[in-house]
Amino acid sequence: MGESGRIVIVGGGILGTMHAVLARRRGLAVTHLEREPDGRGASVRNFGLIWVSGRRTGAELALAVRARELWEAIAADAPGTGFRPAGSLTIASSEAELAVLREAVELPDAKQRETEVLDPAGVREVNPALNGEFLGGLWSRADAIAEPRRALPALRASLTRGGPGYEWRPGHEAVELAPGGVRDQFGQWHRGDLVVLCTGANYTGIAGPHLAATGALASAPESGGAGLRRVRLQMLQTAPFPGRLTTSVADGDSLRYYPAYDVPALASLPPQTAVAAANRAQLLLVQRLDGSLTIGDTHEYDEPFGFDVTEEAYDHLLARAAALLGTALPRVRRRWAGVYSEVTGTTDLYHRSSVMPGVVLVTGPGGRGMTCSPAIAEETFQ
Numbered sequence: 441m442g443e444s445g446r447i448v449i450v451g452g453g454i455l456g457t458m459h460a461v462l463a464r465r466r467g468l469a470v471t472h473l474e475r476e477p478d479g480r481g482a483s484v485r486n487f488g489l490i491w492v493s494g495r496r497t498g499a500e501l502a503l504a505v506r507a508r509e510l511w512e513a514i515a516a517d518a519p520g521t522g523f524r525p526a527g528s529l530t531i532a533s534s535e536a537e538l539a540v541l542r543e544a545v546e547l548p549d550a551k552q553r554e555t556e557v558l559d560p561a562g563v564r565e566v567n568p569a570l571n572g573e574f575l576g577g578l579w580s581r582a583d584a585i586a587e588p589r590r591a592l593p594a595l596r597a598s599l600t601r602g603g604p605g606y607e608w609r610p611g612h613e614a615v616e617l618a619p620g621g622v623r624d625q626f627g628q629w630h631r632g633d634l635v636v637l638c639t640g641a642n643y644t645g646i647a648g649p650h651l652a653a654t655g656a657l658a659s660a661p662e663s664g665g666a667g668l669r670r671v672r673l674q675m676l677q678t679a680p681f682p683g684r685l686t687t688s689v690a691d692g693d694s695l696r697y698y699p700a701y702d703v704p705a706l707a708s709l710p711p712q713t714a715v716a717a718a719n720r721a722q723l724l725l726v727q728r729l730d731g732s733l734t735i736g737d738t739h740e741y742d743e744p745f746g747f748d749v750t751e752e753a754y755d756h757l758l759a760r761a762a763a764l765l766g767t768a769l770p771r772v773r774r775r776w777a778g779v780y781s782e783v784t785g786t787t788d789l790y791h792r793s794s795v796m797p798g799v800v801l802v803t804g805p806g807g808r809g810m811t812c813s814p815a816i817a818e819e820t821f822q
């Protein structure tokens with residue numbers, strides 16, 4: 441593939457869109473297919489957290505740090521993404537949580553995470569909206585925020601401004617593959633030096649036969665539980681909050697979900713509350729540019745997933761958010777669920793496989809996909 445080839449990308453989520461951005465940076469022409477009028481999958485349903493702080497030491501942290509660097513550079517040409525280097529605060533409400541934060545900040549790579557443990561006054565100095573009761577927090581300056589509902593169109597607009605080499609084809613579903621080509625539902629073939637399938641958590645359809653034939657799904661008997669699986673999360677968004685949150689916020693339950701906190705003190709955390717444990721909940725809280733609060737999340741692993749959202753998890757998350765902010769929350773305006781694709785049972789950070797000559801499938805970044813997408817795209821082209 442030279443500097444003047446053509447890439448066909450299937451999937452208009454953040455992974456497909458970042459592949460388009462990185463391809464254009466290499467001077468490659470791009471045809472970009474999306475079956476919906478716009479991205480509708482995990483990429484528009486997430487928090488927009490560009491999250492470096494919680495990443496596992498080694499390859500995962502390196503990928504997130506590189507991605508954070510790329511996000512900042514890419515967003516400079518696409519300010520509509522809402523990218524802002526806001527940092528985050530992970531709040532400790534008990535001595536046991538504080539002990540985990542204190543050990544995490546001593547990790548040899550803490551410098552890359554730009555972390556520091558603050559007492560309650562220090563937390564409020566960084567983020568005065570946190571008026572609740574807590575014992576301290578981990579300030580992570582490397583973390584950033586983007587706007588999930590705006591990022592995809594903003595990135596595409598910057599690609600379109602960049603010249604005629606970018607073709608966006610919404611409403612086009614890829615239904616058949618051939619080496620270096622895909623056919624859409626209208627029968628038209630789109631050909632390139634490389635086809636990149638970024639079809640998200642869709643394990644049937646165009647990627648389905650390949651995933652089944654290679655035993656790539658964790659549910660395949662021959663996989664031994666290692667491979668791709670899907671995870672469903674519940675989220676909500678409030679009306680605008682009158683205060684201003686200067687950082688994103690996580691609660692102590694997040695220490696159980698992010699591998700950076702796999703330090704000796706983690707074993708001394710008491711069990712989560714019954715509701716949090718049943719829903720594998722952690723509080724993440726991000727203020728959107730319009731002042732509203734995105735609040736989540738839960739984790740559901742067993743398929744078939746429910747088609748509806750359950751209220752008890754929301755009650756728990758809203759109570760946690762109100763406790764940290766020390767005030768009542770605005771009314772909830774939206775509730776939704778999202779599904780992402782993740783690799784499990786392996787040290788891989790995501791899944792990339794050759795489907796046939798000139799066709800590659802990239803999926804499975806899990807809960808780090810919004811963060812890592814530009815670095816994953818860079819690795820595809822490397």
Ligand SMILES: Cc1cc2nc3c(=O)[nH]c(=O)nc-3n(C[C@H](O)[C@H](O)[C@H](O)COP(=O)(O)OP(=O)(O)OC[C@H]3O[C@@H](n4cnc5c(N)ncnc54)[C@H](O)[C@@H]3O)c2cc1C
Nearest residue numbers: 451453455475481482483486489614640778808809810811
């Ligand atoms: C609730 C939630 C919160 C999250 N929070 C964060 C976060 O804050 N930070 C973070 O780093 N990550 C987060 N994640 C993870 C992140 O959102 C995902 O890893 C990422 O969005 C995956 O991007 P994607 O492009 O692979 O998938 P998607 O966004 O799902 O995009 C796939 C696209 O492919 C299209 N498609 C599928 N098949 C075809 C076909 N045959 N032809 C044409 N188009 C097709 C679909 O319509 C879809 O638009 C979160 C995920 C969820 C669900």
